[in-house]
Amino acid sequence: MRITAYLLLVAAASAQVQTYQPLQSNNQQAFQPLKNDTVWLTAQGTFITGTAAEGDIHGHAHDPQQDVNLQGLDTGINFNYGHFAGFANVNTFESAEGTLGSEMEEAFIKVQDLPLNLTLRGGRFLNRIGTQNSTHLHGWTFTDANASTIHYLGEEGLTSNGGEITWDQEYEKGIFAISTAYGAVVEHEHGHEEEEEEEHEGWADEVLTTRALLKYNISDFYQNALGANYAKAVGGGTRDLLAVDYTFTWRANGLEAGGNAFSVTGEYYQLDAGEEPLAGTLFGAQYTWDNGFSVAARYEDAEFEHEHEGEHELTSREKYSLAVSYMRPIDQDWFGIARLQYNTDSFEGDNSNSTWLQLGLNYGGGEVR
Amino acid sequence: MVVVKYDNSMSSILRQWKGRGIVSLCLLLLTAVVAEAKLTVSTLNPILTDLVEEIGGEYVEILEVMPPGSDVHTFQPRAKEVILIQKSTLIFAMGKGIETYLPGLRDSLLEGQEIIPVGRSVPSMKVDADPLYVCCPAHARGAIDPHWWHSVKNIERAVKVIGKALEKADPEHKSYYKERVSVARAKYRSLHNWVKSEVSKIPKKQRVLVTAHVAFAYFCREYGFEAKYLQGLSKESEISAKHLAETIQELKGRKINAIFPEQLANPKMLSQIAKEIGAKIGKPLYADDTPGSYEKLIRHNVNSIVSALQ
Numbered sequence: 001m002r003i004t005a006y007l008l009l010v011a012a013a014s015a016q017v018q019t020y021q022p023l024q025s026n027n028q029q030a031f032q033p034l035k036n037d038t039v040w041l042t043a044q045g046t047f048i049t050g051t052a053a054e055g056d057i058h059g060h061a062h063d064p065q066q067d068v069n070l071q072g073l074d075t076g077i078n079f080n081y082g083h084f085a086g087f088a089n090v091n092t093f094e095s096a097e098g099t100l101g102s103e104m105e106e107a108f109i110k111v112q113d114l115p116l117n118l119t120l121r122g123g124r125f126l127n128r129i130g131t132q133n134s135t136h137l138h139g140w141t142f143t144d145a146n147a148s149t150i151h152y153l154g155e156e157g158l159t160s161n162g163g164e165i166t167w168d169q170e171y172e173k174g175i176f177a178i179s180t181a182y183g184a185v186v187e188h189e190h191g192h193e194e195e196e197e198e199e200h201e202g203w204a205d206e207v208l209t210t211r212a213l214l215k216y217n218i219s220d221f222y223q224n225a226l227g228a229n230y231a232k233a234v235g236g237g238t239r240d241l242l243a244v245d246y247t248f249t250w251r252a253n254g255l256e257a258g259g260n261a262f263s264v265t266g267e268y269y270q271l272d273a274g275e276e277p278l279a280g281t282l283f284g285a286q287y288t289w290d291n292g293f294s295v296a297a298r299y300e301d302a303e304f305e306h307e308h309e310g311e312h313e314l315t316s317r318e319k320y321s322l323a324v325s326y327m328r329p330i331d332q333d334w335f336g337i338a339r340l341q342y343n344t345d346s347f348e349g350d351n352s353n354s355t356w357l358q359l360g361l362n363y364g365g366g367e368v369r
Numbered sequence: 370m371v372v373v374k375y376d377n378s379m380s381s382i383l384r385q386w387k388g389r390g391i392v393s394l395c396l397l398l399l400t401a402v403v404a405e406a407k408l409t410v411s412t413l414n415p416i417l418t419d420l421v422e423e424i425g426g427e428y429v430e431i432l433e434v435m436p437p438g439s440d441v442h443t444f445q446p447r448a449k450e451v452i453l454i455q456k457s458t459l460i461f462a463m464g465k466g467i468e469t470y471l472p473g474l475r476d477s478l479l480e481g482q483e484i485i486p487v488g489r490s491v492p493s494m495k496v497d498a499d500p501l502y503v504c505c506p507a508h509a510r511g512a513i514d515p516h517w518w519h520s521v522k523n524i525e526r527a528v529k530v531i532g533k534a535l536e537k538a539d540p541e542h543k544s545y546y547k548e549r550v551s552v553a554r555a556k557y558r559s560l561h562n563w564v565k566s567e568v569s570k571i572p573k574k575q576r577v578l579v580t581a582h583v584a585f586a587y588f589c590r591e592y593g594f595e596a597k598y599l600q601g602l603s604k605e606s607e608i609s610a611k612h613l614a615e616t617i618q619e620l621k622g623r624k625i626n627a628i629f630p631e632q633l634a635n636p637k638m639l640s641q642i643a644k645e646i647g648a649k650i651g652k653p654l655y656a657d658d659t660p661g662s663y664e665k666l667i668r669h670n671v672n673s674i675v676s677a678l679q
Contacts, residue, residue, distance in 0.1 A: 134502065
């Protein structure tokens with residue numbers, strides 16, 4: 001079985017560090033233990049079946065592309081040293097044509113805990129826009145990407161080579177932060193060069209993105225996160241994007257690890273890329289049990305322009321997803337995940353239904369973000 | 370009220386009574402029958418033993434798992450303590466991650482046993498802040514400061530949690546527990562007011578609490594102190610020379626009256642720092658240990674702080 005073979009590839013030897021760095025700010029936090037995240041690795045393999053034609057199933061370049069598929073073998077490295085932190089990863093994946101490809105998705109350095117609560121980041125990074133764009137495949141709630149990510153940010157989301165400045169202010173019950181980035185949009189190579197020109201149409205050349213994020217915990221148990229996002233194509237592009245997102249989370253264990261949890265997310269995108277603005281909405285909910293099982297549902301409605309017989313037509317896509325996942329820690333550093341997902345996807349007047357089985361294996365602590 | 374230490378098994382009690390005659394044996398059997406009727410609970414910290422004793426009174430038998438003098442950050446129950454825990458209906462834990470062995474202990478519980486993490490309902494303070502941006506929910510949490518009991522207000526909340534758990538497990542004596550919760554809450558309200566009144570004797574500029582490890586953040590927040598620490602979350606934490614130098618430099622410019630060592634910790638490093646910054650060494654504070662009761666802990670700490678910083 002190819003999936004098994006792929007997952008076996010994941011066996012990796014790696015070093016860990018557990019050191020302490022001094023507190024920089026004036027609050028009660030004396031030391032922060034670094035995560036054992038020097039080396040980080042994930043692998044996702046997917047088996048798909050259903051009534052959907054191959055071309056309909058995928059949307060995002062990292063979505064499963066065919067019946068049995070290496071969705072991604074992602075290896076990354078983090079570092080933390082004093083004010084400096086960094087992250088780089090290479091993702092290997094199987095394209096729609098069945099060929100293996102690799103690319104460096106991110107490689108950036110952060111300078112953190114600067115005066116005035118500033119953080120600088122430079123290099124190649126996934127831009128902070130909405131709830132999904134800056135999240136790698138292993139952190140997705142569903143097997144496939146959100147329709148809004150695909151249609152408004154690009155088939156691989158939005159990545160740029162550039163710089164970013166973040167200002168944040170912590171307060172007793174949460175944090176407010178605003179991040180602004182400017183850089184050259186990265187064009188991806190996924191073995192389908194003919195589409196490459198189209199991939200970032202509108203985001204070509206440079207892009208300016210801003211995300212304001214307010215996290216507010218009513219108590220340890222009830223948590224809110226509100227995001228406001230803006231992206232503008234600069235230097236040849238014509239796109240303006242506004243988006244807002246909100247997530248409410250209830251956790252039975254409060255801020256302690258484990259326990260049952262429930263979250264709901266709403267997200268709205270408005271893209272001005274032509275004559276009429278295009279809008280997309282997402283509603284999602286997830287319930288997680290302490291034993292590692294979770295069930296998640298998602299509804300999406302995204303308008304996008306589609307080329308038909310040489311003409312650009314406005315099309316609407318509706319997608320319903322239901323996923324049951326099981327995440328099991330293997331030891332302190334490893335965890336495995338199995339996900340069964342059903343999608344019904346309606347666009348261009350056609351309905352497609354698909355069932356996905358995703359198997360994943362993850363090693364390491366959190367990535368530097 | 371019966372508090373059983375983990376090493377005082379029934380067999381050792383029998384050994385003590387051996388040879389004291391039939392009357393003594395009968396008395397022992399009678400005691401055992403009465404003890405049967407009690408709700409058996411385990412406490413994973415001496416502070417909890419004190420609080421559960423206060424609320425549970427005569428209807429609760431307490432099995433104290435972690436003896437006084439143990440380091441709460443490093444204590445791990447051994448097999449015989451796990452067997453002791455398995456005899457109880459409720460297991461009272463401090464929570465907020467201080468008992469790192471809880472997930473493993475949960476796996477070894479028998480049906481019907483329940484762990485009550487008493488501190489969970491207390492609003493958390495962070496040692497390691499939640500990362501602003503995270504890669505996935507599995508890696509979304511920062512570390513919580515578990516030393517919630519140093520605010521007396523939080524103890525008042527804990528008493529309620531303990532009372533509710535006892536009422537649920539032993540509904541027959543619900544009104545008894547309710548009454549004792551009410552008395553205990555009044556007592557801790559009064560203790561909280563006493564702390565505030567004592568702290569008010571310290572000039573506001575002098576309200577800087579310099580201690581060894583991160584243990585007094587809840588105390589400092591509640592009673593208006595600025596907290597400074599020279600070590601990490603536990604007494605075992607390493608300290609970098611760079612951080613130490615920076616902290617000493619900062620404290621030198623602050624005219625700090627006193628810095629405080631902790632019970633059960635080596636004060637050698639603090640003595641050197643005190644010399645360097647021209648501060649005196651205060652009386653050792655109780656950070657993770659207790660002098661016998663929670664009230665004694667608070668009164669000792671507050672008196673030590675006030676007399677040194679006044």
